[in-house]
Each structure stands twice: as structure tokens, then as C-alpha cells.
Amino acid sequence: MTTSELLSAIDGVGTDRRRGGFSRHAFDPAEMELREWFAEQAEARDLRVTTDRNANLWAWWGEPGDDAVVTGSHLDSVPGGGAFDGPLGVVSSLAAVDSLRASGFVPRRPLAVVVFAEEEGGRFGVPCLGSRLLAGTIDPDKARGLRDPDGVSFADAMRSAGMRADRVGRDEEALRRIGQFVELHVEQGRGLVDLERPVAVASSILAHGRWRFRFSGQGNHAGATLITDRRDPMLPASRLVLAARRAAAGVEGARATVGRLVPNPGGTNVIPSTVDLWLDARSPTDAATRSVVDELTERAREFAAEEGCEVVVTEESYGDTVHFQPALRDELSGLLEDAPLLPTGAGHDAGILAAEVPTAMLFVRNPTGVSHAPEEHAEFADCEAGAQALARVLEHLAR
Ligand code: GLV
Ligand code: MN
Ligand code: MN
Numbered sequence: 001m002t003t004s005e006l007l008s009a010i011d012g013v014g015t016d017r018r019r020g021g022f023s024r025h026a027f028d029p030a031e032m033e034l035r036e037w038f039a040e041q042a043e044a045r046d047l048r049v050t051t052d053r054n055a056n057l058w059a060w061w062g063e064p065g066d067d068a069v070v071t072g073s074h075l076d077s078v079p080g081g082g083a084f085d086g087p088l089g090v091v092s093s094l095a096a097v098d099s100l101r102a103s104g105f106v107p108r109r110p111l112a113v114v115v116f117a118e119e120e121g122g123r124f125g126v127p128c129l130g131s132r133l134l135a136g137t138i139d140p141d142k143a144r145g146l147r148d149p150d151g152v153s154f155a156d157a158m159r160s161a162g163m164r165a166d167r168v169g170r171d172e173e174a175l176r177r178i179g180q181f182v183e184l185h186v187e188q189g190r191g192l193v194d195l196e197r198p199v200a201v202a203s204s205i206l207a208h209g210r211w212r213f214r215f216s217g218q219g220n221h222a223g224a225t226l227i228t229d230r231r232d233p234m235l236p237a238s239r240l241v242l243a244a245r246r247a248a249a250g251v252e253g254a255r256a257t258v259g260r261l262v263p264n265p266g267g268t269n270v271i272p273s274t275v276d277l278w279l280d281a282r283s284p285t286d287a288a289t290r291s292v293v294d295e296l297t298e299r300a301r302e303f304a305a306e307e308g309c310e311v312v313v314t315e316e317s318y319g320d321t322v323h324f325q326p327a328l329r330d331e332l333s334g335l336l337e338d339a340p341l342l343p344t345g346a347g348h349d350a351g352i353l354a355a356e357v358p359t360a361m362l363f364v365r366n367p368t369g370v371s372h373a374p375e376e377h378a379e380f381a382d383c384e385a386g387a388q389a390l391a392r393v394l395e396h397l398a399r
């Protein structure tokens, strides 16, 4: 099947009528439907489907075994996300298997398609949770205890989805099985548009993380409380949003975003008692990213003190800069008619696995350059070019 046929098959799943786009979060009905759909598609291709200890789905061409060529991506989304971030890598993997089969190719090494759980961290807050657990870069107890906005823990959500939560954590068997990992992804910028090319090979990922700033003040009445009597945590939170823009603008290549801010209790006529604000900070180096966050932590303390409030800062996730393996990167670029090398500001499961196994990524042109929004796009012809490029890569590695 083509990538477009496969993408249209899941088009109605998790449509978010309120936000626009799609909301598909780990173990929610939409993501469970997509997992089921993937398993059916894999079984229809005689691939053997398994779920690992960390809720990641695998589909094996031939016997599962060590040193496999592995491709895949994720099926969850950000709130109100686009149709391609994640699913394009999954459907391209299936399309590549179809095309290799049709050509009569028989892999000499085991080959697998993987779907990683909770890549966006859209439900439990930590991105790439399935691959982090597999690689052991998050403490299993911490992961089990992560809570979604309704207070449901990751462990309980796993159990509700029919999986055990007591065995999550570094999975040596799964890691041994990954000889090389290649993730195809829609580009989340305009690099390929500017280069007028359909497909690129990834060079690096920014150092990035997420920090929660919890400002506490005194909840009170919006009409009865004099302005001079207030300890309103929304004040330091708002000032921090502006400071984040300034701090990032002052550091080469840095980005700082506040995409989520939750006042508690959240009433129009209520001065909040607390405000939670999440900072997403990224830059080309660990040191620069840390310097932005340190600066903002200091500013947050000042702003809080000036309003008679308090602030507690918690690092929720972090990953250092990733440089994909030069040998594999250059080999794949050469194989694909000197596909250009592009860095990315987005995080990926491939970035987590790169610390463990030779890992590469392919990007497919996105004419809007927009991602994490409904306007994210990839043309049919480019999706096909991406799937063909992936098929060539898998054939090359598994022969
Ligand atoms: C995930 O796509 C991220 O980069 O935040
Ligand atoms: Mn994403
Ligand atoms: Mn993604």
C-alpha cells in the first residue's frame, strides 16, 4: 500500500474538533485504536507483532533476533497536532516493507518496525517515554509515578491498556535486537523547501528539556481584593513568559517556549492560588541550554519575590545534543543521491536510541514548514519518495 492510502485509513482517528488537528495520547481511545490498527496491518503482512516491557509495539519480518535493522516512529500526537508527525514514519515503514516484498527482497538480517509509546509526552509530560524506558534513561519508579492532567498514573494507564507496569525499564534484550535504527519523519521546518529536495538525512538534534515552574501565592476574590493586597502568582508567571523570549533571543540558536500554563483553580473571578508554567528550552549545546534555564530560574525567583509569591522549579525531562553517527549518516546520504544533511530542533526516539546503537533519520519535505499544528503537511509525491528512500535504506542495511 502507499503511504497516502495508509494515512487515509487512520485519518478519522483522534480528530480534535475543539483544537483542530489530532489529539492522540498514550493509551487513550484514539491511540489504542491506532495501536490496534497497526497490529492488524502488520499481521496482514505476516509480520509478527509483540509488545515490549515498555509498551512499545514491534512487528517482525521473520524471526525476532539480535542485530536487526529496525525502523519506525510513533502514533501519538501533541494536543491538536498534525497528521504526519509520527504516523508518517510508521506508515512509511509498512509501505517500505510492501515495496521490498514486491521486489522479491529477502532480508538477511532480522527486520522490524517499531511504534514507540508516548513520544510527545502529551499525556504524562516526559517525551520519548517508551524509548527512554527501553534505554534506561528514566528511572522506572519515576515513570510509573508520572501523572496525566486527570491524576491517572502512567502505571495505572498501562494496566488499563492491558499491560504490566512492574517490568518497565532498561530492556537489554530489546537493545541487543536493534542493530541499527532508522526513523523517517516529516521535516519540522523549511530546510528541504529551501533546498528544493524531497528527502534529507538528519545530522543533529538540539539539546532540550522541559521545566515546570510552580508559582504559589494567595488565592482570593477578584473584586474584593485590593490591588495592593494581592499575592497573585499570575504576575510572576506572565513576566517569566516575556523573560523567556528575551533570554532565548540573547543566546545563539536558543529557543524558549511556554506552551502550557495552568492557573489553579482557574476561574475568571478568582485570583489563582498557584500557576504552573512549563518551559521548553532548547539550543545547540548543553551549556547554552542550561544557561537559558539558569537565567530564567533566577528571574522567576525575583519576579515571585516582588509579588510576595514563591516558586519551585522542577526539571521534568532533559536530553543533551545528539550528533547522529557520522559513518551511517554519510553512508545513507550517499545511497540517496547525496541527500542533504539537516539538523533538527525537534526531539525524536531516534535521539534517545542514538546513545545506544547506530541510528539515523530521514526527513520528508514539509511545504508549510509548520509542525505540532494542523497545518503540518507533506505532499503525496514526497511521502512516496520518502517511503522509497526508506526501502532503499532497509534493503541496503539488511542485505
Ligand atoms: C517532540 O516532537 C518535540 O520535539 O517536542
Ligand atoms: Mn512531535
Ligand atoms: Mn515525532
Ligand code: MN
Binding pocket: 119, 120, 346, 347, 348, 349
Ligand atoms: Mn518528537
